[in-house]
Amino acid sequence: MKAFGKILGLVLLGLLLIIVALGFALSHLFDPNDYKDEIRQIARDKAHIELTLNGDIGWSLFPWLGLELHDASVATLTAPTQPFADLQMLGLSVRVLPLLRKEVQMSDVRVEGLNLRLTRDKSGHGNWQDIGKPAPAIAGNEATAATGSEPAAPAKPDSISQPLKLDIDSLTVNNARVEYNDEQSGQQFSAESIQMSTGAVHEGISIPVKLTAFLGTNKPVMRVKTEVDGKLRFDRILKRYQFEDLKIVGEASGEPLQGKTMTYAAQGQILVDMAANVAEWSGLKLSANQLRALGELKANNLDKTPQITGGLSIAQFDLAKFLDSIGHTLPTMAPGSLSKVEMVSRLSGTPTSLAFDELNLKVDDSTFTGRIAVEDFAKQALRIQLKGDTFDADRYLPPKSAEATGATAARQAEVQGSEAGALASSGDTPLPDAPTKSGWSTSKIIPVTRLKALDLVADIRFDQLTLSKLPIQNAGLKANSKAGLLTLENLSGTLYKGSFAANGSLDVRPILPLAKLQTRINNVPVEKILQSQGKKPPVTGLLTLNSNITGSGDSQSALIQSLNGTASFVLNDGVLLNANLEQQLCRGISILNRKTLSGEPRGKDTPFNELKGSLVLRNGVASNPDLVVRIPGLSVKGDGDIDLRVLGMDYRIGITVEGDQRAMPDPACQVGKNFVGVALPLRCRGPLELGAKACRLDKDGLGKVAAKVTGNKISEKIEEKLGDKVSPELKDALRGLFKR
Numbered sequence: 001m002k003a004f005g006k007i008l009g010l011v012l013l014g015l016l017l018i019i020v021a022l023g024f025a026l027s028h029l030f031d032p033n034d035y036k037d038e039i040r041q042i043a044r045d046k047a048h049i050e051l052t053l054n055g056d057i058g059w060s061l062f063p064w065l066g067l068e069l070h071d072a073s074v075a076t077l078t079a080p081t082q083p084f085a086d087l088q089m090l091g092l093s094v095r096v097l098p099l100l101r102k103e104v105q106m107s108d109v110r111v112e113g114l115n116l117r118l119t120r121d122k123s124g125h126g127n128w129q130d131i132g133k134p135a136p137a138i139a140g141n142e143a144t145a146a147t148g149s150e151p152a153a154p155a156k157p158d159s160i161s162q163p164l165k166l167d168i169d170s171l172t173v174n175n176a177r178v179e180y181n182d183e184q185s186g187q188q189f190s191a192e193s194i195q196m197s198t199g200a201v202h203e204g205i206s207i208p209v210k211l212t213a214f215l216g217t218n219k220p221v222m223r224v225k226t227e228v229d230g231k232l233r234f235d236r237i238l239k240r241y242q243f244e245d246l247k248i249v250g251e252a253s254g255e256p257l258q259g260k261t262m263t264y265a266a267q268g269q270i271l272v273d274m275a276a277n278v279a280e281w282s283g284l285k286l287s288a289n290q291l292r293a294l295g296e297l298k299a300n301n302l303d304k305t306p307q308i309t310g311g312l313s314i315a316q317f318d319l320a321k322f323l324d325s326i327g328h329t330l331p332t333m334a335p336g337s338l339s340k341v342e343m344v345s346r347l348s349g350t351p352t353s354l355a356f357d358e359l360n361l362k363v364d365d366s367t368f369t370g371r372i373a374v375e376d377f378a379k380q381a382l383r384i385q386l387k388g389d390t391f392d393a394d395r396y397l398p399p400k401s402a403e404a405t406g407a408t409a410a411r412q413a414e415v416q417g418s419e420a421g422a423l424a425s426s427g428d429t430p431l432p433d434a435p436t437k438s439g440w441s442t443s444k445i446i447p448v449t450r451l452k453a454l455d456l457v458a459d460i461r462f463d464q465l466t467l468s469k470l471p472i473q474n475a476g477l478k479a480n481s482k483a484g485l486l487t488l489e490n491l492s493g494t495l496y497k498g499s500f501a502a503n504g505s506l507d508v509r510p511i512l513p514l515a516k517l518q519t520r521i522n523n524v525p526v527e528k529i530l531q532s533q534g535k536k537p538p539v540t541g542l543l544t545l546n547s548n549i550t551g552s553g554d555s556q557s558a559l560i561q562s563l564n565g566t567a568s569f570v571l572n573d574g575v576l577l578n579a580n581l582e583q584q585l586c587r588g589i590s591i592l593n594r595k596t597l598s599g600e601p602r603g604k605d606t607p608f609n610e611l612k613g614s615l616v617l618r619n620g621v622a623s624n625p626d627l628v629v630r631i632p633g634l635s636v637k638g639d640g641d642i643d644l645r646v647l648g649m650d651y652r653i654g655i656t657v658e659g660d661q662r663a664m665p666d667p668a669c670q671v672g673k674n675f676v677g678v679a680l681p682l683r684c685r686g687p688l689e690l691g692a693k694a695c696r697l698d699k700d701g702l703g704k705v706a707a708k709v710t711g712n713k714i715s716e717k718i719e720e721k722l723g724d725k726v727s728p729e730l731k732d733a734l735r736g737l738f739k740r
Contacts, residue, residue: 032057048132050080055089066093076127077135084127088113088175106168114176114194122183168201188218198232206231206244222254239274246270258327264288277302281310289325290317297347308349316342316362331447332398340364352377359386366391376455384458392466431696432686435648440557448508448554456481462493469532470495484509488517498524498542512552515559521545526571538691541574541611549617560644561620571611576692578604606631606692620645627651640684647688652698654679 032039036053043051055070073086089112120126176194181187192214199208209232215224230246248266253259268283279299286293297310319338320330330338341363345356355373362368370386457480465475475493479486485507492501504517522544527537549565552558613627622642629636640651656679686694 032059044077044135048077048134050075050077050083052083058091067091076130077133078130079127082127084118084131085114085116087111087115108169109171111171111173112175114173116176116178118178118180120180120182120184124184168198171196171198171201173197186219188216190216192216204233204235206233220255222252222256224250224252224254226250241272241274243270256327260325260327262289262326272302274302277304279306284310288322290322292317295347305350308347308354310347312343312345312347312356314341314343316340333396334398336364337396338363361386363391364395379455380453381455382457384456384460386460388460388462388465390464390466391462394466394469429696431683432690432694434643434650434685435646435687438557438646440555440560440645442555442557444554445556446506446508446513446554448513451481451486451506451508452484454481454486455483456486465493469534470529472500496525496528498522500524510552512558513554514550514552516550517547519545519547523572526574535689537577538689538693539571539574539576539611541571541608544570544572547615563617563620563644565617567615567617567622569613569615572609574608574611576606576608578691578693608636615642617644624651627653635679637679638682638684642688648686649684649688649694651682651684651695653682653684653695655682656680 033056036057039053039057040051043049052073052075053069053071055072056068057070058068059066068089068091069087070089071086072090073083075081075083089110091108091110093107095106118126118128173194173196176191176196178191178194180189194211194213196209196211198210201207209228209230211228213226215226216222227249228246229248231244233242233244234240246266246268249264251261251263253261265285265287267285268281270279270281272279277300279302281297284293284295284297286295292315293312294315295310295312297308299306299308301307319341320333321339323330341361343356343359343361345359345361348355348357353373353375354377355371357371359368359370359372361372366388368386368388371383372386373383375381375383458477460477462475462477463473465472467475472493472495475491477491478489480489481487485505487505488503490501490503493499498521500519500521502517502519504515506516507514523542525540526543527540529543530537545567546569547565547567549563549567551560551562551564553562609630611627611629613624615622615624617623620643622644623640624642625639627636627638627640629638635656636653638651638653640649640653642649681698682695683698684692684695
């Protein structure tokens with residue numbers, strides 16, 4: 001037995017030596033380069049691809065089946081002269097015996113200079129769709145196939161095939177390139193200078209993976225450098241794929257960034273379960289320039305339209321600087337605007353939309369809750385539903401331009417000059433000149449291009465909103481914009497215990513933007529409004545105003561000059577400040593009485609019960625034909641114009657008075673029966689800010705009043721002289737003669 005065992009061992013050793021010798025002989029005496037044509041034909045017949053081998057084939061047989069291909073290319077049989085892939089070198093080695101057990105055990109796999117070109121033609125057909133398909137049949141073969149026997153039914157496999165088990169020591173890809181070209185849209189994508197390396201590739205274990213590449217696209221022109229590092233784990237039977245400790249870093253530049261560069265990073269754990277059609281990204285950390293965020297994402301229905309859910313938390317950052325760093329500069333704002341922004345929200349979306357639900361957004365000193373959504377990325381359809389605590393809109397307004405500052409200064413100088421000479425309390429100065437300087441800016445204030453592209457539906461409410469320095473309580477804003485038409489559905493709130501509401505539209509589709517506005521103000525202190533604008537109020541009182549106006553243009557000046565429409569106003573329980581109309585009128589009565597006032601002016605203000613009227617606006621000038629003021633002891637009516645272009649006024653006012661009603665009246669200001677029904681005239685002209693201080697006795701009108709008073713006195717004398725001696729008809733005729 002020992003001899004037999006020894007002999008058997010020698011036989012086996014001999015067979016092994018013979019096999020090794022045969023492998024050596026085959027690998028050294030047999031040259032596969034002599035059979036390139038046969039190899040190409042096998043590739044056509046079995047794999048249905050056109051294989052071109054321009055370089056040498058290197059190989060080994062045992063115990064590794066080694067193969068090296070140099071300078072090779074692959075094309076489909078439908079386009080054999082247009083390779084979709086080529087490479088400089090492919091090197092791999094496979095253990096022979098494990099192949100018999102359907103196990104693939106490889107040593108290092110190296111790919112050098114791979115170039116993959118994917119193209120979709122104008123009809124929408126991709127060249128990758130023809131990979132593995134037989135060549136189209138030619139006419140002669142079609143006839144032969146038609147007369148031949150029916151093909152035999154394919155043999156059924158004896159058992160269900162099992163997937164091959166992979167066992168690779170490492171995979172290395174150097175200097176690869178992938179290009180995609182869509183002739184329908186003209187869109188091009190590319191991944192260049194691809195470098196990839198892995199550790200040992202085994203199913204069910206963590207495989208270290210490192211990848212670097214330069215990504216690019218032509219619409220828009222973008223260039224992205226990226227590096228991916230992590231551990232890949234996969235199970236092909238369960239169809240589960242995990243990327244553990246994933247880290248992605250890189251930087252991007254191109255047209256959307258307007259010449260700026262964005263550095264970015266992302267990390268976390270990714271799981272894709274194709275059997276359940278779900279994917280998850282947990283432990284998500286993101287950064288892009290100054291922005292830092294944490295979150296988690298989950299996607300369902302991967303086989304249909306993926307539905308994305310998750311959460312996101314963005315740490316406080318400077319939004320204005322961030323947007324500027326990625327080439328999206330905001331409209332000019334006050335310094336420090338949007339410098340403190342942070343957000344926490346739930347996410348939901350699809351490949352074409354994204355919504356931030358349960359949103360908690362902090363912007364500088366304001367907090368908002370609600371929802372913000374982009375319903376369609378392509379259309380930039382923005383939907384906003386927010387509730388804010390306090391928001392100061394004025395802090396985001398830009399500084400005035402040099403042109404606007406100069407115009408304002410010129411106007412203020414003109415007003416101050418008029419005010420310096422306006423001693424309204426005594427009324428003995430000349431009438432102020434009509435203003436000529438405009439304080440309105442000619443700088444463009446309407447972002448026409450942005451509004452044309454804006455697709456917006458917004459519903460925003462505030463506990464307190466500061467707008468034009470006005471503290472509005474319980475403010476509400478509803479607006480929408482589509483294709484260049486911005487509609488203000490409602491802007492309302494309470495203001496100084498009064499209320500206001502407005503609605504209108506802004507149409508930027510015409511050459512000149514067209515604005516329409518309807519306003520309703522109820523019992524708002526007018527002096528508070530004027531004081532908030534930094535102006536001295538000429539009048540106080542509770543304002544009720546209704547207006548319907550239109551204007552066109554893209555600057556303050558153009559809009560004001562084109563104002564047209566109507567308005568009505570009532571001012572209750574008010575005071576004309578720094579304007580003693582009673583003293584002005586006493587002066588006029590004293591002139592008519594040909595007497596001199598003996599007393600000093602008793603006050604500088606004039607209280608009134610009601611001031612009302614209506615306005616008709618034409619090209620920036622408001623005509624007021626029916627001004628009525630109810631002042632105790634006075635009846636005031638007037639008409640005139642308010643020139644909004646220069647904020648000037650020109651009024652003629654008639655005032656009927658009872659005279660000095662004090663216990664000891666000034667004799668020069670007593671109103672006799674000759675003054676009954678006589679309206680004393682005033683002329684008000686000058687800057688609107690002067691109010692009643694711009695009013696003076698109308699000397700031209702006063703002459704007509706004097707004539708009327710003289711007629712009254714003559715009529716009184718006729719009555720005294722004639723008594724009952726003549727008929728009433730004759731006395732009336734004589735009175736009428738002197739009153740003409």
